[in-house]
Amino acid sequence: MRNPDLIEKAFYDSIDEINELLPVEKKIIKSPDTIIVGQSSSLDSLLLLNLIILIEEKLKQSRITTESLVDHIMIIKERNVSVQMLADFISNSQEFRA
Amino acid sequence: MNPGPIRLAIISDTNCEVLAHYFQNLPGNSKIDVTTSPYGQTLEILLNPSHSFWSIHFDCALVMTQPELVSETLSKYNYQVTFNQDNLRQEVVKFASVILAIKKRVPTIIVTSWVLPFWKYNSFLTDYKKEGLQNSLLTMNYCLMKELENINGCYLINPLKWIDSSTGPTFSAKLWYVTKQSFSNCFFKNLALEICSSIGCLYGKSRKVIILDLDDTIWGGVVGDVGWNNLRLGGHDSVGEAYVDFQIALKRLKNSGILLVISSKNDEEVALNAIRNHPEMILKLEDFAAWKINWEDKSDNIKQLLKELNLGAQSAVFIDNSPVERNRVQVALPEILVPNWPEDPTDYLKALTGLSCFDKSFVTDEDLHRTEMINHENYRASLKKNAASFEHWLKSLQIKCFVEPLSSSNLNRVVQLMNKTNQMNLKTRRITSEELLAWCSQRDNLLYAVRVRDKFGDYGLTGIIGITKSKNKVVIEDYILSCRVLGRKIEETMLGMVCFLSRQLDCKEVEAQYLKTDKNHPCYQFFKTSGFKENSEDGLFVWDSIKDFPMPSQVELEWKH
Numbered sequence: 001m002r003n004p005d006l007i008e009k010a011f012y013d014s015i016d017e018i019n020e021l022l023p024v025e026k027k028i029i030k031s032p033d034t035i036i037v038g039q040s041s042s043l044d045s046l047l048l049l050n051l052i053i054l055i056e057e058k059l060k061q062s063r064i065t066t067e068s069l070v071d072h073i074m075i076i077k078e079r080n081v082s083v084q085m086l087a088d089f090i091s092n093s094q095e096f097r098a
Numbered sequence: 099m100n101p102g103p104i105r106l107a108i109i110s111d112t113n114c115e116v117l118a119h120y121f122q123n124l125p126g127n128s129k130i131d132v133t134t135s136p137y138g139q140t141l142e143i144l145l146n147p148s149h150s151f152w153s154i155h156f157d158c159a160l161v162m163t164q165p166e167l168v169s170e171t172l173s174k175y176n177y178q179v180t181f182n183q184d185n186l187r188q189e190v191v192k193f194a195s196v197i198l199a200i201k202k203r204v205p206t207i208i209v210t211s212w213v214l215p216f217w218k219y220n221s222f223l224t225d226y227k228k229e230g231l232q233n234s235l236l237t238m239n240y241c242l243m244k245e246l247e248n249i250n251g252c253y254l255i256n257p258l259k260w261i262d263s264s265t266g267p268t269f270s271a272k273l274w275y276v277t278k279q280s281f282s283n284c285f286f287k288n289l290a291l292e293i294c295s296s297i298g299c300l301y302g303k304s305r306k307v308i309i310l311d312l313d314d315t316i317w318g319g320v321v322g323d324v325g326w327n328n329l330r331l332g333g334h335d336s337v338g339e340a341y342v343d344f345q346i347a348l349k350r351l352k353n354s355g356i357l358l359v360i361s362s363k364n365d366e367e368v369a370l371n372a373i374r375n376h377p378e379m380i381l382k383l384e385d386f387a388a389w390k391i392n393w394e395d396k397s398d399n400i401k402q403l404l405k406e407l408n409l410g411a412q413s414a415v416f417i418d419n420s421p422v423e424r425n426r427v428q429v430a431l432p433e434i435l436v437p438n439w440p441e442d443p444t445d446y447l448k449a450l451t452g453l454s455c456f457d458k459s460f461v462t463d464e465d466l467h468r469t470e471m472i473n474h475e476n477y478r479a480s481l482k483k484n485a486a487s488f489e490h491w492l493k494s495l496q497i498k499c500f501v502e503p504l505s506s507s508n509l510n511r512v513v514q515l516m517n518k519t520n521q522m523n524l525k526t527r528r529i530t531s532e533e534l535l536a537w538c539s540q541r542d543n544l545l546y547a548v549r550v551r552d553k554f555g556d557y558g559l560t561g562i563i564g565i566t567k568s569k570n571k572v573v574i575e576d577y578i579l580s581c582r583v584l585g586r587k588i589e590e591t592m593l594g595m596v597c598f599l600s601r602q603l604d605c606k607e608v609e610a611q612y613l614k615t616d617k618n619h620p621c622y623q624f625f626k627t628s629g630f631k632e633n634s635e636d637g638l639f640v641w642d643s644i645k646d647f648p649m650p651s652q653v654e655l656e657w658k659h
Contacts, residue, residue, distance in 0.1 A: 050273070053270070068272075
């Protein structure tokens with residue numbers, strides 16, 4: 001599987017896990033456009049951190065990254081960050097290091 | 099007990115918000131309201147009864163602490179060379195006394211025993227030595243167990259069960275450092291499922307009957323094709339051994355009061371011969387309370403079986419290796435628990451043990467003899483078929499009722515009956531042992547338990563009457579009768595008891611206010627025909643105590659003091 005596909009899978013598998021914690025009306029839609037960071041996100045800060053850690057653990061298992069994703073998220077300046085933006089950010093930071 | 103959702107407090111020194119989310123959003127767990135203790139205030143909350151956290155009247159508290167919170171000695175483990183085990187014990191005793199103090203405010207307390215992530219251990223060879231970390235942790239857990247083991251309504255539970263069953267890591271260092279959540283999400287999910295199930299069981303919602311398929315479910319192979327002597331069961335065969343272990347676990351459940359019944363598509367005689375004759379069968383024919391072995395639709399058979407046993411679908415678990423049959427039954431009877439059954443028989447025992455729906459906080463005499471009682475009921479039914487009339491049949495049973503006050507020997511059974519009886523239940527008052535004892539300690543409240551016996555055997559403690567003397571009348575608070583003795587004039591006998599007590603207490607009337615639930619319409623129907631007068635249509639029934647209540651002649655009554 002290509003890295004972008006693995007990253008997408010890590011995101012969606014993690015969203016599935018977080019959705020188990022949410023009531024039906026707040027469940028996150030698995031789409032590249034879904035906002036997960038920012039005011040339009042339905043996640044509170046704890047669940048957002050939980051989601052990022054889940055994604056990070058999955059990326060580490062897939063050996064896509066060994067770094068702390070939580071630290072990287074902190075430096076994103078955009079107000080509303082979508083699944084796609086975050087996935088691109090991870091993908092680009094990997095390419096940058098490569 | 100509050101009749102609405104169960105109010106659960108989670109008191110923890112780590113972040114348990116994710117656990118609370120699981121409690122609130124797991125399918126089917128909508129009846130638990132969760133409040134988590136604010137982070138960093140665990141000891142303040144536990145020690146201070148005036149803390150705002152206690153403004154909610156909780157039904158249950160889950161106390162989940164790290165060992166370092168309780169034991170200062172242990173928290174310094176990594177910084178000192180030696181430490182005193184006596185100090186460790188004293189710290190745990192002190193913690194247990196705090197738990198006992200909150201027991202006065204919360205009827206049910208669940209405490210998790212202490213575990214530590216592997217990275218906290220720094221020596222593999224010396225962990226169990228005198229001052230090893232594992233040795234200390236075991237000392238703490240043992241000490242806590244001894245302090246809590248005899249406390250009613252207090253349960254020390256073992257998280258190692260979920261550590262084994264978690265589908266991922268138990269601890270996450272990342273979650274701990276970033277969010278102060280000590281356990282992983284998958285661990286919390288398993289914990290929430292288990293606790294929800296246990297709370298349900300504590301409040302009388304445990305499952306009572308397992309409906310079993312036969313072929314490839316309790317033995318390997320199709321008996322109609324291969325014959326009973328070629329079934330895979332026991333012997334020098336890994337699969338055969340797994341089936342034997344599965345049957346042993348089923349037998350253990352049966353011995354704790356869970357009914358086993360068979361629903362199988364087979365020729366009845368062929369299947370029964372296998373049960374009778376196979377030398378490795380652990381389950382014998384007398385272990386089964388009923389069976390439907392035929393080629394009819396299983397859901398129809400199950401409906402009939404449950405009707406025969408006087409049980410609702412919400413009491414049943416259906417175990418079948420066939421996904422088609424499972425789906426058919428689940429669609430037809432959505433209240434039945436139909437677990438996804440593993441394909442590999444060596445996983446059957448684990449799947450059965452993983453069902454937390456049979457949990458009980460205690461086992462009563464009635465539980466131990468349940469299958470025997472059902473078999474007695476079958477004798478009664480066969481006698482009824484040949485009796486000249488219903489009255490003749492009833493008379494021939496030689497029914498006796500024994501009335502006794504609440505005591506330590508019948509408390510558990512009375513609480514069990516109050517929490518699980520749905521149909522013949524006037525007010526459906528759900529209650530804990532402590533709440534019932536408190537209620538009975540009030541001067542004007544009286545509670546009597548009714549045991550029923552006939553010539554075939556003992557039905558056990560099957561009825562409860564709770565009354566309050568209010569000025570010149572007796573108010574019935576509890577009128578509860580197990581469905582196993584319905585229609586045998588015990589209903590009338592119990593009302594006669596109340597009318598008798600009313601006169602003894604110099605009261606002029608007996609009042610019974612029916613409170614409607616989804617399931618207690620039979621109780622309303624009975625009161626309507628009981629001779630009590632219904633005031634308008636509001637479910638308030640009254641008996642004038644000047645009149646003698648007509649006691650049924652077929653039932654003998656004996657008061658025990």
